[in-house]
Amino acid sequence: MSPYNEKQLAVRNASQQALYNYHQSQRQLGDAVELGHHLSELSKRRKTSPLKGMQKYLTKPGTLMLAGGLPDPSYFPFASIGGEAMAADAYAVQSQTMPKKQGWLDWLLGKGNDKTSTITIPRYPAAKGEMSLADSLQYGPATGVALLQTFIHDFAERVYRPAYKNWTVLIHVGNTDGWSRAVQTLCNPGEFILTEEWTYPSAVANSAPYDVLPVPVGMDSEGMSAVKLEEVLANWNEEERGAKRPHVMYTVPIGQNPCGMTMGVERKKEIYEICVKYDVIIVEDDPYYFLQEGSYVHKSSRTTPTTSDDSETFINSLAPSYVSIDYQGRVIRLDTFSKTIAPGSRMGFFTCNPLFAERLERQGETSVQRPCGFGQALIGQLLTKQWGLDSYIRWLHGLQAQYTARRDTLVDALLDSFEFSLAYADGAGYLNGLPVYSCFPKGGLGLQRREKQVGRVLSFAAPTSGMFVWVTVHFDALPPVPTPDDPEAPHDHETRLWVRLAESGLVVAPGGWFAATPEVREADPNEGHYRIAFSMGPLDELKKGMKIFGKEVHAYFEESLRRGA
Amino acid sequence: MSPYNEKQLAVRNASQQALYNYHQSQRQLGDAVELGHHLSELSKRRKTSPLKGMQKYLTKPGTLMLAGGLPDPSYFPFASIGGEAMAADAYAVQSQTMPKKQGWLDWLLGKGNDKTSTITIPRYPAAKGEMSLADSLQYGPATGVALLQTFIHDFAERVYRPAYKNWTVLIHVGNTDGWSRAVQTLCNPGEFILTEEWTYPSAVANSAPYDVLPVPVGMDSEGMSAVKLEEVLANWNEEERGAKRPHVMYTVPIGQNPCGMTMGVERKKEIYEICVKYDVIIVEDDPYYFLQEGSYVHKSSRTTPTTSDDSETFINSLAPSYVSIDYQGRVIRLDTFSKTIAPGSRMGFFTCNPLFAERLERQGETSVQRPCGFGQALIGQLLTKQWGLDSYIRWLHGLQAQYTARRDTLVDALLDSFEFSLAYADGAGYLNGLPVYSCFPKGGLGLQRREKQVGRVLSFAAPTSGMFVWVTVHFDALPPVPTPDDPEAPHDHETRLWVRLAESGLVVAPGGWFAATPEVREADPNEGHYRIAFSMGPLDELKKGMKIFGKEVHAYFEESLRRGA
Structure with a gap:
């Protein structure tokens, strides 16, 4: 039944x-x-x-409460606390990236x-x-x-x-x-x-x-x-x-x-x-419920969306x-x-x-x-008195627009570092049905005879919510990692590239951390993953980070191929 | 070795x-x-x-951190927070109860x-x-x-x-x-x-x-x-x-x-x-380390102690x-x-x-x-900038004096509600070696022929630290609690007296809660315990509470004896 x-x-x-x-x-x-x-x-x-069992007495007016070890509020060392609160509409709700030539x-x-x-x-x-x-x-x-x-x-x-x-x-x-x-x-x-x-x-x-x-x-x-x-x-x-x-x-x-x-x-x-x-x-x-950024549109065809700042419209626009x-x-x-x-x-x-x-x-x-x-x-x-429910929702709407601009900036910059093509993925993988960017070396790898074998080095689907871009690096074309002399040294492509990025001043999250089990992590040894956050820092730093990323991926492939060649 | x-x-x-x-x-x-x-x-x-493993990169100056999902601080809705802080010497360090005729x-x-x-x-x-x-x-x-x-x-x-x-x-x-x-x-x-x-x-x-x-x-x-x-x-x-x-x-x-x-x-x-x-x-x-109030001295022989407000002297005065x-x-x-x-x-x-x-x-x-x-x-x-270490210790010293005044006020008022005698306890109990106040009915119980059998109704050792007075009520002289019609109703003296106090506007902590095991609680069915807090509220309310306590203990004994007589 x-x-x-x-x-x-x-x-x-x-x-x-x-x-x-x-x-x-x-x-x-x-x-x-x-x-x-x-x-x-x-x-x-x-x-x-x-x-x-005590409850009915605790709320009875006039009752003297000498049960719990509650310090008298006069012993709290603050006569008051407070703060300078931002306006709930501090951030615009129209989502677009920065116009040229403006901070x-x-x-x-x-x-x-x-x-x-x-x-x-x-x-x-x-x-x-x-x-x-x-x-x-x-x-x-x-x-x-x-x-x-x-x-x-x-x-x-x-x-x-x-x-x-x-x-x-x-x-x-x-x-x-x-x-x-x-x-x-x-x-x-x-x-x-x-x-x-x-x-x-x-x-x-x-x-x-x-x-x-x-x-x-x-x-x-x-x-x-x-x-x-x-x-x-x-x-x-x-x-x-x-x-x-x-x-x-x-x-x-x-x-x-x-x-x-x-x-x-x-x-x-x-x-x-x-x-x-x-x-x-x-x-x-x-945690990312209000950071629903929607589909990424490449900057070449992006238009400025017009969104209402009405809280009901915003709520109804979100996946429930x-x-x-x-x-x-x-x-x-x-x-x-x-x-x-x-x-x-x-x-x-x-x-x-x-x-x-x-x-x-x-x-x-x-x-x-x-x-x-x-x-x-x-x-x-802040929430109950200064803002209230509607204004808090307006604040969330503003954040959504901010994160959308950040997402767009980071993905734009990532794509700028590669040649790329866009296609809907099919097959059994977790990208199935998503528009996936395949990224290819830009301007060759300086190793012309190898280039055809390399093909795409990177692929990702731009996120539609949250704070992160999840990229897959395809190491298929590279020779196996040589066994390092130091047993503590990284002996897989994912970690080696991660260290290279970190040494070059860019720390992203190593993909292996996010595998639910070792089997998931080891399913395809020719793939490496990285989670890149676009949540923090000036937009210029996001761009700089993606330049480093692009440069070091190219260099890693070039060096590995040279070594294997 | x-x-x-x-x-x-x-x-x-x-x-x-x-x-x-x-x-x-x-x-x-x-x-x-x-x-x-x-x-x-x-x-x-x-x-x-x-x-x-990441640590060395996390602290490297100039590294772009795009690993964690850290929101940009510009999205925190407070431009600043703060408060009105009390002075570290807001409370006097000389311990004494209120002089007569002054709030x-x-x-x-x-x-x-x-x-x-x-x-x-x-x-x-x-x-x-x-x-x-x-x-x-x-x-x-x-x-x-x-x-x-x-x-x-x-x-x-x-x-x-x-x-x-x-x-x-x-x-x-x-x-x-x-x-x-x-x-x-x-x-x-x-x-x-x-x-x-x-x-x-x-x-x-x-x-x-x-x-x-x-x-x-x-x-x-x-x-x-x-x-x-x-x-x-x-x-x-x-x-x-x-x-x-x-x-x-x-x-x-x-x-x-x-x-x-x-x-x-x-x-x-x-x-x-x-x-x-x-x-x-x-x-x-x-938690009560700094609330070391020292020995209670009855108000009849209490003198105003003179204490230095030097932080080192205060620290050295505390049990380590x-x-x-x-x-x-x-x-x-x-x-x-x-x-x-x-x-x-x-x-x-x-x-x-x-x-x-x-x-x-x-x-x-x-x-x-x-x-x-x-x-x-x-x-x-507050601690690191406004006060600093010495001033915080001075603040703690002030609190100690406040709690001492509170302890004295409550114990004074409790003793005022009974006839009492003071003696060092001997025997195997947990009061052994402590100065214990034995409290007797004040002005008789209105049941003259029973009085001799009643003897002390209450005993306690005044606390030397903390926020509570722990009292034992001695129910020995009372007839057993009649089996209540309602199975949910209290069927022991401790709970019945607790309910009576609560109904009269005074909530204290029932002693049974504090027994480590049921065996400890049930060791002596003729004893009931109550933990009375002196940490909160105006001193007048502490006094009022002890008046209620004294009155209701008397009334409980009187009624129980009358019932059993």
């Missing part, structure tokens, strides 16, 4: 806009299904909070609003319910400062539109903490988790010590492949694997890390249905989150303020069912407790 | 002052002994940081310095090495902002004076996180940890889900008893217990939670030697930390800014050997990453 009712089915099948309209009357949605069997033994052993910073800032305004959080609240240090710097529940909790809930409702009724949010100290808590709440040692074959290494480093290892799932142009996922789950051999079929998935569906794809709603529905069928919990790590189709409550969404405010915020939130949220909260109580009060006060005041 | 050399032995046997003088020439101390066998399986499975707040503040000064942290550093948002709000190593890391190291060296050479510090997000990391770094499931018989419940709630349970060690007037510790370790029966002898101790030696004792250096040396003998790692959770006698490096000290800056700081630090520190750092990288940058910037700027 189907665990969901017809109304829920209707939601699943609706278009994104219809889905949104439908959600306006959220009261009609059903609650999350029973998922308690997914909890780990560790999580089940956590007791409920001993404060539960990039001037241009970018000139397009927006460079005014700042002062925010202040006093020791004691200026009025009932307002932000204060007495509240935010004090001990308190792991759910965080109430004002911020409300904001986060409203934000998730407005932007992600969960497809069931009793969803909730819970603050955490960033997605690393979020994923760490999810692993401990859901996984027992010896279990496997489903991940994309190329994935965020920190997620693996997080779960592996708990003996929870990744099972790589093949990818294509939208990230994780539904077909490959079904294959892994349908053919799971418990005996052979020494573990039961995975019941937890870790996925980065937007700005897939490291490959940069964007997963649309149709693919998400396919994967979601497979997860319903095999009873899998989806942990959606989505898994939670928007999650009619059963089997998605734990991880949001972070690291990319939208600052990494040092060490703050983010879960969107999930209340059963998981309660266990994740208990886990938080005995580890991080709650996010830093200085951060909660400043971010909370 | 002894694992330490003669010089180290000399340190152990020196007096505190000689020890300090000795430490002036720290270069002569030895390194920590090899303690790698204490690491948990989980901890051993953590890989070293993949950035290790307490006026008096306390009047004794200090009520000026504030503005601190600001700009987006980009004003000069090389200065605090900036570009640094503190960015991703970075789990060791935190460099300026703060240096300050913490200097602070630990100055105040705690570790007795070995290669000790180090590592920032964490508060002692709950600190203890959580220590458990995961040191303990395997199924192991036991040594704790005081009455202990901090959050520490137990933290380790218990990992199947790491406490073994209670008996206490006396200085907290954990060395004799009882030796008993537990010497008589450990691995087969009977189903686990090997504990190799980790959790202890709160200053302001023992909940009992409020202060452990001196001699007791610490005894316990340390037992830990050397049985190879036990000591985790010293020391375990690390000051830790010549082997087997202590993990947990410090927190929760009681000295604010709980919302969510910041503290480990002081320990470099092997443990490296593993604790790896654990941090995959959970909390690093403390919130807003907090690091504000606290860092």
Whole structure:
């Protein structure tokens, strides 16, 4: 029997806009299904909070609280804290690269609003319910400062539109903490988790010590492949694997890390249905959700897009989150303020069912407790008082435009360093269906007789979301790496080229880090991968970096061929 | 063969002052002994940081870093943050309760310095090495902002004076996180940890889900008893217990939670030697270190103490930390800014050997990453620039005086509610050797014929450190609690009296929470315990609270006796 009712089915099948309209009357949605069997033994052993029984007295006006070791707020050494906050429309929302002969910073800032305004959080609240240090710097529940909790809930409702009724949010100290808590709440040692074959290494480093290892799932142009996922789950051999079929998935569906794809709603529905069928919990790590840059268009044919700065239009332009189709409550969404405010915020939130949220909260109580009060006060005041929901969405829209300009700048500069051709990839690889740039040596390699054999040296699909360009270098034409005298020295092309780049003043992320398993990394020894970030620094430095990259790739090929010749 | 050399032995046997003088020439101390066998399986499975190999390029000037997903600092929505900081000498260091006929707040503040000064942290550093948002709000190593890391190291060296050479510090997000990391770094499931018989419940709630349970060690007037510790370790029966002898101790030696004792250096040396003998790692959770209030003197004979505000004198007046006698490096000290800056700081630090520190750092990288940058910037700027080391110590001294005044006020008010006598306790209990107040009903219980049988209803030793008074209520004279109709209703004296207090507007912490095991809690069913905090609120409220407490204890006894009569 189907665990969901017809109304829920209707939601699943609706278009994104219809889905949104439908959600306006959220009261009609059903609650999350029973998922308690997914909890780990560790999580089940956590007791409920001993404060539960006390709760009714804690909120009774006039009660003298001499229970907890709370320092008097007069002992906090700050009479107030505050800051100069940027305007929410500080960055333009029209996406284009820098016009010729104008400084990039001037241009970018000139397009927006460079005014700042002062925010202040006093020791004691200026009025009932307002932000204060007495509240935010004090001990308190792991759910965080109430004002911020409300904001986060409203934000998730407005932007992600969960497809069931009793969803909730819970603050955490960033997605690393979020994923760490999810692993401990859901996984027992010896279990496997489903991940994309190329994935965020920190997620693996997080779960592996708990003996929870990744099972790589093949990818294509939208990230994780539904077909490959079904294959892994349908053919799971418990005996052979020494573990039961995975019941937890870790996925980065937007700005897939490291490959940069964007997963649309149709693919998400396919994967979601497979997860319903095999009873899998989806942990959606989505730090780049608002950095959806869209398709890259080469500068030769790029036009200035006109976009509205209306928040609703912006939200509707984004590929929806898994939670928007999650009619059963089997998605734990991880949001972070690291990319939208600052990494040092060490703050983010879960969107999930209340059963998981309660266990994740208990886990938080005995580890991080709650996010830093200085951060909660400043971010909370900025979001709830200075900006508000609509303005925060406008800020996100501005960031999206900035990252689009950066993405375009880096890809432009990368292509400038090579001869290239563009074609839609076909075949079984993870680029299948994507427009892929094949890059060839520019002006020859100085080794004419070898040139034909070399062919493309580099290929990549420009990312549609996120902060990174993921490039593949094709070493097929090169002779094997000579065995180095020093056993510590790199003995593969990927590492050797990486060292060469670093010695030349450019540090990118070595692709091998991102392989879910050694098998993924070693699948094709003639391919090397590099993840190049376009998130930081002046645009000129991105260009300079790509010049170094182009030059050193050429030189590496030339020298290797010369050696082999 | 002894694992330490003669010089180290000399340190152990020196007096505190000689020890300090000795430490002036720290270069002569030895390194920590090899303690790698204490690491948990989980901890051993953590890989070293993949950035290790990259390190030399990361610090090379002029290198373009396009590896990590670091947002450009121009996208942080604050141009600057800051605050109005109190003066380090805001609070007087002379400890006395409020003179008659003067408001307490006026008096306390009047004794200090009520000026504030503005601190600001700009987006980009004003000069090389200065605090900036570009640094503190960015991703970075789990060791935190460099300026703060240096300050913490200097602070630990100055105040705690570790007795070995290669000790180090590592920032964490508060002692709950600190203890959580220590458990995961040191303990395997199924192991036991040594704790005081009455202990901090959050520490137990933290380790218990990992199947790491406490073994209670008996206490006396200085907290954990060395004799009882030796008993537990010497008589450990691995087969009977189903686990090997504990190799980790959790202890709160200053302001023992909940009992409020202060452990001196001699007791610490005894316990340390037992830990050397049985190879036990000591985790010293020391949030109340600077709240050493000293002996309580009843207001009838109290005199105003004169104390110097010199930082060296203050430091030397404090009972030393375990690390000051830790010549082997087997202590993990947990410090927190929760009681000295604010709980919302969510910041503290480990002081320990470099092997443990490296593993604790790896654990941090995959959970909390690093403390919130807003907090690091504000606290860092306050401590390193606005105040400096000496002034911070002066601030701590002021807090000590404040808490002493609070302790005195609460104990005064508690004694005012009863007839009392004072005597040094003898016997085997945890009050042994302490001056204990026995409290008797005031003005009779209105049930004259029963009075003689009642005797003392309450006893306690005034705390010498910390934030709490721990009282024992003696229910011996009362008839048994009638079986309630409602099975959810409280069926023991401790809980019934707690509910009565709460209904009357006073919430204290129920003593049962603090029992390390159910056996400790149930050892004497005729005793009930309550932990009363004096840390927060106006002094008048502390007095009001103790009036309620006195009144309701009287009423509870009266009603119970009437019922039983």
